[in-house]
Amino acid sequence: MHNRYDLWLAGTESLTAQALDQLLGWHGDAQGIWRAVGDGTAQGPASVLKALRAHRSESLLDEMAQAMADTDTRLIMRDDPAYPPLLRALEDAPIGLFVRGAADLTFPRHVAIVGSRRCTRYGMQNAARIAAELVACDVHVVSGMARGIDTAANMGCADAGGVSVAVLGCGADVAYPPENEENIQRLLACGGAVVTEYPPGALPLAHRFPRRNRIISGMCSALVVVEAAERSGAMITVRCALDQGREVFALPGPVDSPNSKMPLQILREGAAMATCAQDILENLRWLDAPPAVVDAPCAPDITPAPQADLPGLSEDQRRVAQCLSLEPLGFEELRGRTGFSVPALNSHLTMLEIQEIIEQLPGRMYRRIR
Amino acid sequence: MLAQLLSYGLMGIEGFPVTVEAYVSGGLPMFEVVGLPDAAVKEARERVRAALVNSGYEMPVSRITVNLAPGDVRKEGPAFDLTIALAILMASGQLHCAQADEERLVLGQLALSGEVTGVRGVLPMVISARDRGVREALLPRDNAAEVACVEGVRVIPVATLAEAVGHLSGQTPVVPQPQVPYAALQADWQPHHDLSAVRGQSGAKRALEIAAAGGHNLLMIGPPGSGKTMLARCLPGILPDMTFEEALETTRIHSAAGVVAAGCGLLAERPFRAPHHTASAVALVGGGAKAKPGEISLAHGGVLFLDELPEYNRPTLEAMRQPLEDGFVSIARINAQARYPARVMMVAAMNPCPCGHYGSQAQQCRCTQHDIRRYLDRISGPLLDRIDLQMEVEAVPVREIADNAPEEASAAVRSRVNAARERQRARYAQAGIHCNAQLSAKQLDAACGLDEEGKALLFRAVERYKLSMRAYSRVLKVARTVADLAGEARVRAPYIAEAIQYRNLDAKYWH
Ligand SMILES: Nc1ncnc2c1ncn2[C@@H]1O[C@H](COP(=O)(O)OP(=O)(O)OP(=O)(O)O)[C@@H](O)[C@H]1O
Numbered sequence: 001m002h003n004r005y006d007l008w009l010a011g012t013e014s015l016t017a018q019a020l021d022q023l024l025g026w027h028g029d030a031q032g033i034w035r036a037v038g039d040g041t042a043q044g045p046a047s048v049l050k051a052l053r054a055h056r057s058e059s060l061l062d063e064m065a066q067a068m069a070d071t072d073t074r075l076i077m078r079d080d081p082a083y084p085p086l087l088r089a090l091e092d093a094p095i096g097l098f099v100r101g102a103a104d105l106t107f108p109r110h111v112a113i114v115g116s117r118r119c120t121r122y123g124m125q126n127a128a129r130i131a132a133e134l135v136a137c138d139v140h141v142v143s144g145m146a147r148g149i150d151t152a153a154n155m156g157c158a159d160a161g162g163v164s165v166a167v168l169g170c171g172a173d174v175a176y177p178p179e180n181e182e183n184i185q186r187l188l189a190c191g192g193a194v195v196t197e198y199p200p201g202a203l204p205l206a207h208r209f210p211r212r213n214r215i216i217s218g219m220c221s222a223l224v225v226v227e228a229a230e231r232s233g234a235m236i237t238v239r240c241a242l243d244q245g246r247e248v249f250a251l252p253g254p255v256d257s258p259n260s261k262m263p264l265q266i267l268r269e270g271a272a273m274a275t276c277a278q279d280i281l282e283n284l285r286w287l288d289a290p291p292a293v294v295d296a297p298c299a300p301d302i303t304p305a306p307q308a309d310l311p312g313l314s315e316d317q318r319r320v321a322q323c324l325s326l327e328p329l330g331f332e333e334l335r336g337r338t339g340f341s342v343p344a345l346n347s348h349l350t351m352l353e354i355q356e357i358i359e360q361l362p363g364r365m366y367r368r369i370r
Numbered sequence: 371m372l373a374q375l376l377s378y379g380l381m382g383i384e385g386f387p388v389t390v391e392a393y394v395s396g397g398l399p400m401f402e403v404v405g406l407p408d409a410a411v412k413e414a415r416e417r418v419r420a421a422l423v424n425s426g427y428e429m430p431v432s433r434i435t436v437n438l439a440p441g442d443v444r445k446e447g448p449a450f451d452l453t454i455a456l457a458i459l460m461a462s463g464q465l466h467c468a469q470a471d472e473e474r475l476v477l478g479q480l481a482l483s484g485e486v487t488g489v490r491g492v493l494p495m496v497i498s499a500r501d502r503g504v505r506e507a508l509l510p511r512d513n514a515a516e517v518a519c520v521e522g523v524r525v526i527p528v529a530t531l532a533e534a535v536g537h538l539s540g541q542t543p544v545v546p547q548p549q550v551p552y553a554a555l556q557a558d559w560q561p562h563h564d565l566s567a568v569r570g571q572s573g574a575k576r577a578l579e580i581a582a583a584g585g586h587n588l589l590m591i592g593p594p595g596s597g598k599t600m601l602a603r604c605l606p607g608i609l610p611d612m613t614f615e616e617a618l619e620t621t622r623i624h625s626a627a628g629v630v631a632a633g634c635g636l637l638a639e640r641p642f643r644a645p646h647h648t649a650s651a652v653a654l655v656g657g658g659a660k661a662k663p664g665e666i667s668l669a670h671g672g673v674l675f676l677d678e679l680p681e682y683n684r685p686t687l688e689a690m691r692q693p694l695e696d697g698f699v700s701i702a703r704i705n706a707q708a709r710y711p712a713r714v715m716m717v718a719a720m721n722p723c724p725c726g727h728y729g730s731q732a733q734q735c736r737c738t739q740h741d742i743r744r745y746l747d748r749i750s751g752p753l754l755d756r757i758d759l760q761m762e763v764e765a766v767p768v769r770e771i772a773d774n775a776p777e778e779a780s781a782a783v784r785s786r787v788n789a790a791r792e793r794q795r796a797r798y799a800q801a802g803i804h805c806n807a808q809l810s811a812k813q814l815d816a817a818c819g820l821d822e823e824g825k826a827l828l829f830r831a832v833e834r835y836k837l838s839m840r841a842y843s844r845v846l847k848v849a850r851t852v853a854d855l856a857g858e859a860r861v862r863a864p865y866i867a868e869a870i871q872y873r874n875l876d877a878k879y880w881h
């Protein structure tokens with residue numbers, strides 16, 4: 001449990017772990033620092049003292065406590081047993097984490113998955129797939145809940161029923177980007193957590209995101225990069241992970257895609273390859289877990305094409321279904337292969353879609369889903 | 371001396387008679403035009419003076435008063451020049467009409483040299499004049515083709531003031547413009563853009579055919595260069611043949627707007643209007659100081675094509691909602707009022723995302739999900755509700771475009787569309803509508819006659835695709851057209867199943 005003065009310290013953004021350790025050395029505990037700053041006897045760097053003085057107000061603390069109560073947020077200080085142990089060991093560990101949600105952050109198996117906001121279907125699908133496979137192997141998935149790959153990883157984990165941790169660059173009660181409101185609710189409902197070092201109400205300012213990235217890699221044993229173009233924010237996370245001595249993995253993408261630039265680059269430089277959860281588990285020697293078997297919806301591209309009998313279909317519908325596999329096929333191509341007229345093919349496709357045997361993708365592509 | 375000639379003015383797409391009186395009397399020389407003329411009419415004085423002198427006539431050195439009656443309606447434009455000049459010649463004794471009692475209409479603008487040049491709105495003015503018993507019309511030669519199909523009026527095309535004088539005096543009568551029956555015009559007609567030029571795209575062509583057959587609005591979504599614009603331009607060629615009345619009505623609007631090219635007659639092809647996305651609401655819907663028709667009226671009876679739909683201003687699109695619903699535009703101004711028909715097929719095209727490649731196999735999309743959502747959100751829901759068919763267009767591989775396999779020509783598609791429209795006309799004879807797109811929710815059930823299998827399929831579709839009530843009736847309307855194309859009286863399950871393929875964009879792009 002944190003005390004009231006911890007809130008003051010954790011809410012002061014410019015207070016680093018090192019500076020705090022110094023202050024604690026001089027003044028004992030949080031309350032001691034509060035008193036010393038109050039009567040002007042505190043020692044330490046002037047800029048830190050100035051920031052602490054600016055935030056030293058009972059009413060500010062009340063407000064913060066209220067905001068935390070409203071959103072069910074708890075504060076976990078560095079010395080709290082609930083603080084993520086891997087993170088605590090870092091020199092620049094956050095002095096406190098504001099946490100929403102039930103997830104156990106001391107759980108020994110956290111893996112981070114990050115990537116580009118401008119991503120492709122391939123990237124999103126595979127991020128979600130690996131997240132789901134990790135869930136099946138009893139691993140918690142950490143990401144930044146940014147648009148694109150991050151969201152795919154966080155939600156892929158949550159949707160597979162796993163514990164998903166979203167590390168934000170703003171207050172835990174701030175939904176950014178806005179569509180995250182709904183995602184966060186889903187993630188919390190699955191036992192996940194939202195983690196941030198910023199106090200409630202803190203805005204998503206640009207400088208906060210790179211700092212946030214050190215927490216993502218810092219609380220995990222490994223980092224997986226899925227899709228990132230050359231100068232992507234994911235590079236910062238990779239650098240943090242390397243500084244922190246974390247294992248770095250990359251998921252290879254198509255060699256001609258700009259989004260594969262970084263994953264391929266770091267693979268060349270010695271990062272480990274992650275094509276599935278098993279690759280990661282083996283590398284980390286977490287092999288006691290049951291091997292990952294994930295249901296098709298999250299991992300359609302690796303399971304073989306379904307060949308189930310399809311009772312209740314007409315001869316023609318079956319012919320269309322048989323031309324389709326998990327590999328999407330365009331309408332015109334499909335027409336060429338089946339030889340049906342456009343009206344007939346349209347009609348068969350709808351019947352198959354309604355029975356959830358096939359699905360339609362953007363670009364008038366169809367694929368078999370069972 | 372006093373002389374009088376008949377001219378016509380334009381209000382909306384109707385003409386109204388304007389009597390031009392000229393009075394030449396003694397007194398201080400002056401030249402005055404009265405009768406609520408606008409600036410262009412007042413300037414007629416200078417043009418008339420120069421044209422008379424340059425054609426070898428005399429400008430009377432006396433007091434000239436020209437009156438345009440009725441005096442309480444504003445007269446606009448240069449169309450009275452020729453009438454004024456001729457009336458002055460008559461009033462000053464330089465011209466004696468051979469058949470003075472003939473009901474005759476004179477229209478035309480004068481150049482300083484005495485040449486007669488074209489004016490806008492000749493077709494509606496001549497039709498109105500004919501209906502009031504006018505038997506002869508002296509018109510600029512440039513405009514003669516425009517009215518060649520109007521029966522009951524002798525059209526005298528004149529190129530100069532002298533020719534007009536020669537005709538009226540009976541000394542050198544001008545040969546009347548030969549009548550061109552509408553059937554002859556139509557027989558010669560070839561679509562500007564033929565579907566046979568579009569390779570592959572069988573799915574998209576089918577959607578065009580259904581849209582044309584039922585008069586449905588259509589939205590095409592696809593990456594750049596996939597042929598959306600090309601496909602849309604082929605639509606006029608597969609729309610049902612224009613009847614004479616339709617051609618007349620549309621040409622009237624074009625004439626009133628002054629967009630009929632010189633030498634062009636009645637429009638035999640349905641109009642295809644593609645206003646740019648920077649167009650203002652006035653340009654689209656009509657209005658302005660002269661209450662001119664907008665693009666939506668110029669597209670009357672044909673296609674209004676909105677390329678790059680998300681780029682249009684939202685207020686501009688909103689302004690079009692009412693006319694799309696009503697099929698006409700009413701414009702009221704202080705001194706002008708008009709009602710223009712505006713029954714159009716709206717066809718819109720757009721990319722699936724800002725970079726244009728979302729969902730494409732050929733190229734990678736560079737947009738975030740959020741970018742895509744924001745892009746699609748620019749299109750208002752109510753506008754989408756007025757679009758029955760949505761269709762994705764994918765680019766045809768270049769090797770297939772180079773292929774020479776024969777493609778079906780527009781004429782063949784048009785004959786199927788004509789047959790389907792005929793069936794709709796027969797069915798809706800009593801209902802006061804023309805095509806399936808106009809079906810109201812109430813009329814829909816009776817028109818479709820669903821069987822049990824069809825109903826069961828619809829219910830499953832509603833569940834599976836989470837169809838809203840509106841989407842549901844759009845599917846039914848399109849299914850009705852599919853059945854009409856198949857020549858069936860009842861809308862059976864396979865038709866519904868096909869129709870569903872033209873709306874599931876909703877599900878994929880607009881969650
Ligand atoms: N199926 C096809 N058959 C023949 N030519 C085609 C076909 N598809 C595209 N083309 C050619 O490609 C050109 C580009 O097509 P078009 O301008 O219609 O694309 P668009 O979808 O409107 O693109 P944008 O989104 O950039 O407006 C056309 O001028 C045409 O020559």
Ligand SMILES: [Mg+2]
Pocket residue numbers: 598599600677719
């Ligand atoms: Mg185009």
